[in-house]
Amino acid sequence: MSEGDARFALRLRSWRRLNGIKQFALAEMLGVSQAAVSYWETGRDKPSPDLMKRITELISGSELDEIRLERVFTERQPGIMALYDLDGVRLLAASRGYRALWPGMSLLQGMSLERHLVNESGELLANAALRRDINSGKLALVSGVSDRHTDIIVDTAVRHEWNTRVRRFGPKTLLSISYDPCGETVPVGITEVKLFSDLK
Template sequence: MSADRETASRFGAILRTWRRQNNLKQASLAHQLGVSQPAIARWEKGVDMPSPAMAARIRDLMSQSSNRELAVQKLLTERVSCIRALFDFEDMRLLAVSDGFRAIWPKFTDYLGVSLRDDLVNEAALVSHDRHLRQEILDGSVGLISGVSVNHTRLQVVTAIRHKWHASFRRFGTRVYIDMIYEPCSQDLNPGLIDVVRFDEVPELLIGEGPARSSDQD
């Protein structure tokens, strides 16, 4: 694949994921941008790229909505009592933790705002560093990963506790974030990845309630 085609494909995947997560039809987005619905379809398929000016306008639109959504997501994470944390996937920067997280790993909150990518181990390192899986996540193909771990980093501030975790991936604007939920599990469970859920395996999740449809306008 040429560099130009790869850029168009990546841009299209980001646009498609953002549009669907914001419950926008291609026709609605086209109306906002003053272009045709087929133009949106071509961009999302990676067949064409918008002009530099239009691409900048689209990124601005993504950014405006993503800043509000990310602020709400951080607030939600901080308010719930379950064991939960929010990360920026690209550099594994810790953005927010719940009260439940603070209760189990209180010293870990010293790393709020810090990139942990170079300190990851075991299953966390696999999700972050595996080249193929990482690209699938950045392209918006992977929605959820579940696993069992004893620890996620080599940092000494974290108590090693065997637990099950679920990582859902959301795109706010041009960046991908991980909503991590942790739960106690049997000590007999072996560490490792349990499941990787890709959106094309559950297309109904992308279009809301009702039967899945294949229309490019969804």
């Protein structure tokens, strides 16, 4: 199985499960057998070019809706949350709490922050094994304690605990992060990394 076929199989299976669609229901929508869908999801076979186009359009449409929903949900939260696109580490949305605590950073929405990452965030994305797990869709959650995440100084540093949920939407990887200010005596660092296979 090629790398592209493996990515398609994972994308199809993840999309179907996230949307609560059973294999037989997807098979009926596409006019194929449930076994065909099973073979596509395990990489034993792949759809015809016409079916591939229909599946890609189906997945892409719902992924855009999901990303839009994630943005709106994040922006409406009173707590301190942010939504980032891993591609360039771009801020997509900031909650009301985030905008109140870090108004300067909130203005950097859409700007690539990847070259400006420092401390735990810089360490996280510089780690080749973790980056590979993120890109392959294996990484689920990362937690830590930080003072700053970038070398862009526009707001006061605040020591905080953070939790990152990693989600794939087709080719896009989104990082949904919640923050909680904590005492200055709490040591900084990455405190937990969980793969999907570790979740129970």
